[in-house]
Amino acid sequence: MAANRILIVEDDSGIANTVALNLRYVGYDYLAFDDGRKAAAYLEKDHSFDLALLDIMLPGMDGFELFSYMEKYNIPVIYMTAKTDSESEVRGLRDGAEDYIVKPFEVVTLLVRIEKVLARTGRLNQVYRFQDMVIDAENRTLIKSGESIELTPLEFDVFCVLVRNKNRTVSRDRILNEIWGEDYFGDLRTVDVRVANIRKKLGMTDEIRTISKTGYRLEERKK
C-alpha cells in the first residue's frame, strides 16, 4: 500500500509550500495547485487522491465550485480558509465536506484532521515504512530487515505515533492523547519508559531523538 496522496489547492504560495513540506516530511504524497481551474483540469486526467485540502477564495474557480469535482471523483475534502463567517462554514459542511479548518491554523491540527478524515473514510494508509522497517498498524506487526520484532502493545502504539509523524517533533502530551484519548491525564514518564524500551529493542538510539522539554522526534535523515 502506497503513501496517502493529497491534493492541495491554495493560492498563497507561502501556505501551500509549508503545508506541502510538512506533508512530505510525515510521509504523504501531495500535489499542489494555486488556481482552481488548473486543479479541476488536472483532475480530468488524474484523480487518484485520498484527500483534498481546498482554500475557498481561489483564483480561477472557488473552493465551493471545485467541491463538485471532488464529489465526482469521490475525494474527501477539508476546507482550509480564512473565511470565518458561519455561512460559508455551514455551506461547506452541508455540501458534504469532511472537515473545515480556519486560518490561522497549526500544522498539528491540520495533520490530526487529515489523519482522522482518512481513517473515517477508510483510506488511511496503515502500513508505514521507515528505513529497513515495515510497520503494519492494522495487523500490529513490525518487520525489521525481514525479521519480526516483538513490541508490547503500548510500545507499538507509541512507535506508531512517532512513525506517523516522522521528522516532526511529537510532544509527550500528544503521544498520551493519541493512545489514551484526550481525557487521560497519565504520567508523562510512562512515555519516556516506552521510548527507552523501543530504542533498545530496535537499536534506534540516534534516530529517536529526545527534544528537550517537549518530546521526541523520529528522524529519517542525518545531517
Place this chain on the structure above:
Amino acid sequence: MKLWQKVSLICSVILIVVVAACSALLLSMAKEELLTSAYERTELRHRELKNNFLKELDYHAVESDSGTVQHTLQHYCFSQVSESSAVLIVDEETVYSQLTFSPEDYLMPAENGRSVQYTGKINGKEYYIVGCQTSIPNLPRTVCIIYLAEDISSIHANIRSMMWMFALLGFVCTVIGLGLITILVRRSMAPLHKLQATASSIASGNYTERADVDSRDEISVLAQNFNNMAQSVERHVDELTATVKRQQLFIGAVTHEFKTPLTGILLNADTLQNIYMCEDEQAEALHNIEMQGKWLERLVQKMLRLLTINHEISLSEISVGDLIERVRASTEASLREKGIQLSVSCEAETVFGDIDLLQSALVNLVDNAAKASQPGQQININAHENVIEVSDCGKGIPTDALEHITEPFFMVDKSRSKRLGGVGLGLALVKEIIQAHNARLEIESMEGIGTTVRICFQQ
C-alpha cells in the same frame, strides 16, 4: 387635558357668556319697551279721560248748589266716559270707583295739576297708576282727583315667559354650538393626530414614514417642515448605516487579509520548530516568514494611511507641474527596472489640494499601470484644466470588475497581484484621497487595450 378639549372648552365658555349677555340685553330692552309703551298708553288714556270728563260735565252743567245734585252729575258724567279702572275723588270723597283698593293710599297728586305715577304691586297684581288733580270749572273750590290704574301684570308675565323662552333658546343654542365646536375643533385637529402618529412611528425607527396632511393651514406647513425634517433624519441615518456597514465590511476584509500572512508565518515557525529539515529548507522557511511579515507591514502601513487621510489633509494651491515632477521622480527607478516608459505632459497651472496625498494617489495609479503593463510599454500622465489622468496600454480591467475596483482588498487577479506585492488597498487609498479633495475619480478601461484613470477636480 388635550388641545381639542381646551379649545372646545374656551369656545364653549365664550359662547355661553355671549349668549347669556345678549339674551339679558335683549330681554331688558324688550321689557323697557313694553313697559314704556304701556305707561304711555295709560297716560294718554288718563288725559283723554280727564278731558272727556270735563267736557261731559260742561255739557251737562247744572246751576245748582246742591252737593247731592253735583255729586250725582259728577258720578253720571264720569261713568259715561270712564273705564273700569278709573277712580274719581271729589273733595276727598270717592265719587266713582270700581277698584278693590284705594289709589289715594299710594299716590296723592299735587295741586299744580301735574299728573303723578305709581308702579307697584297691589293685592298681588302689578299696577300702573296715573293720577292728577283738576278743578271743575263751575265749582272752583272743589278738588277733583282722577286716577287711572292699569293692570300691567300681563306685561310682567309676558316678560317672564320671554325670559324662560330666551333661557331655553340659549340653552339649545349653547348645546348645538358646543356640539358643532367640538366636531369642528376635532376635525381641524385631525391632521395633528396624523402628524403625531407619524412622529411616533418615525421615533420607533420607521424612518421612511411621511406625514400625509392635505389641508392649507399652519398644520400643513408644520407637516411639510416635519416631512423635511424626517427626510433629513432618514438621510443621515442611511448615511450612518452605510458608513457602519462599510466599516464592518472593511474590518471583515482586513481580518481576512491578515489571516493569510499570519497563517504563513505561524505555519513556517511551527515547521521550523518541529521538523527536522536540511539547511536549505530552513532558510526557505525563514525567508517565507520574512516575506509574509513584510507583506503584513505593507498592509498595516497602507491601512494606517487609509484611516488617517481625512485627519492629515491640508488643502492649498499647489503647482500641477511640481506634483507631476514629484510623481515622476519617485516612480522613475521602479519603472526603469521594469522597462516601462513614463511620458508626462502638463497644461494645467495649479489645483487646490494636498501635494503629499495627491502624490501618493498618483504614485499608486502609476504603480497599478506598471503592474498591468508589459516591458517596453508606456505610461502617460497628462494634466489639463482641473484634470490629471494616468493612462496605460496594459491588459485593462474586465467590465464586471470595474465597479468593484476601488473596494478595499478587491483584486482582479488575486494571486498575480500578490506576486507583484499588492495588498489590494491601492485604489481604495486613491479613492479616499480623491474624495477628501472633493474630486471625482473616473476609470475607463478596455481589456487588452489599456486603462485611463482620471482625477477631476471641482471647478
